[in-house]
Amino acid sequence: MRPLSEKVAAIAPSATIEISNAAKRMAQEGLDVISLSIGEPDFDTPGHITDACIGALHRGETHYAPSAGIPALTSAIAEKITRENGFAAEQDEVIVTCGAKDAIYEAMEAVLNPGDEVLILDPAWVSYEPCVQLAGAVARHHALSLKTFQVDDTLLEAVGPRTKMIVVNSPSNPSGAVLDGDSLELIADICRDHDLYALSDEIYEKLVYGKEHVSLASLDGMAERTITINGFSKAYAMTGWRIGYAVAPRPILRQMEKVQQHTISHPTTFAMFGALAAIEGPQDCVEAMRREFERRRDYLVPALRGLGYATAPADGAFYAYVQVDGDDMAVARSWLRDIHVAVTPGTAFHTPGWLRLSYATSMKNLEEAVERIARV
Numbered sequence: 001m002r003p004l005s006e007k008v009a010a011i012a013p014s015a016t017i018e019i020s021n022a023a024k025r026m027a028q029e030g031l032d033v034i035s036l037s038i039g040e041p042d043f044d045t046p047g048h049i050t051d052a053c054i055g056a057l058h059r060g061e062t063h064y065a066p067s068a069g070i071p072a073l074t075s076a077i078a079e080k081i082t083r084e085n086g087f088a089a090e091q092d093e094v095i096v097t098c099g100a101k102d103a104i105y106e107a108m109e110a111v112l113n114p115g116d117e118v119l120i121l122d123p124a125w126v127s128y129e130p131c132v133q134l135a136g137a138v139a140r141h142h143a144l145s146l147k148t149f150q151v152d153d154t155l156l157e158a159v160g161p162r163t164k165m166i167v168v169n170s171p172s173n174p175s176g177a178v179l180d181g182d183s184l185e186l187i188a189d190i191c192r193d194h195d196l197y198a199l200s201d202e203i204y205e206k207l208v209y210g211k212e213h214v215s216l217a218s219l220d221g222m223a224e225r226t227i228t229i230n231g232f233s234k235a236y237a238m239t240g241w242r243i244g245y246a247v248a249p250r251p252i253l254r255q256m257e258k259v260q261q262h263t264i265s266h267p268t269t270f271a272m273f274g275a276l277a278a279i280e281g282p283q284d285c286v287e288a289m290r291r292e293f294e295r296r297r298d299y300l301v302p303a304l305r306g307l308g309y310a311t312a313p314a315d316g317a318f319y320a321y322v323q324v325d326g327d328d329m330a331v332a333r334s335w336l337r338d339i340h341v342a343v344t345p346g347t348a349f350h351t352p353g354w355l356r357l358s359y360a361t362s363m364k365n366l367e368e369a370v371e372r373i374a375r376v
């Protein structure tokens, strides 16, 4: 047989898989495993959203839709961005995708050429680098300060002649950090000075605790060079619906639309009607989930600090990022084996020596997990 794609073969398997597979196996064997490795809200999608989707199915919204998404939804997203995110967006600057992940993939395909370099700020979510590689480009990693998890002047040293894009993720998965005004200004300065595109993944924008989320595209001169990524998975507990979106300048958007037309066509039509109900309907469900995450964070983070662990700021998303002594993979394996607590090793996010603990699980599970961790 002839060799398979070198591009895909070069993509590393996720460092999270070993632990999560082992955790699933143990749970199937009947062991009482507490999983703090979850990357999705533990709530059900609010009823008015599922009802809207069911209504759309009954109305026969089961056909192909325009490739950028149903017009009512692209228009509602443009209005939401203009109203809430501090920069103006028109309907034809919006594309609805199969989750934020698909939007990130399409954006990379739309912008990058082979040999272009993309700056990724570590700790970084697992899929940015593979999306860069799938687009034939090269990922360059720059470590954030592991004290503040903010950007400083050293970022400038990471920009080279081939750098074309920088990926920004605030609030961050895995660290929970929210970039402050100085960090965002620094990133914007560098993008303007070096003519870089920015991909700003704002999927956790609604999950902030005592901090304000600021969109990178709202800074001077940034809307024209920023692809803003967002979606419904985290804010509305809609992970399985696979609806995300991107807002970008028209030339980029048109390129993304071509990728979409020739791959997925568009996201599922009736699911987009659910997303429309989410964005146009009452927002108190979002606030109720945010408050519950905050309550859990307010328990978990001080409890871990009380056990002597240094933690990242945890100002957003639903993760506590915890520093451990020694090899994080070995610590994660031993926690799973000895106390049946599954966590995600920081190696997966390019920061060995850290563990990510998700608090998208019940208070009861968190309390039990803390009791077990106290024993190690």
Ligand code: PLP
Residues within 6 Å of the ligand: 039, 098, 099, 100, 101, 102, 125, 169, 172, 173, 201, 203, 230, 231, 232, 233, 239, 243, 244
């Ligand atoms: N971006 C970040 C930082 C995430 O954590 C995730 C999901 O875990 C995604 C994007 C993908 O979200 P979606 O479910 O909308 O594809």
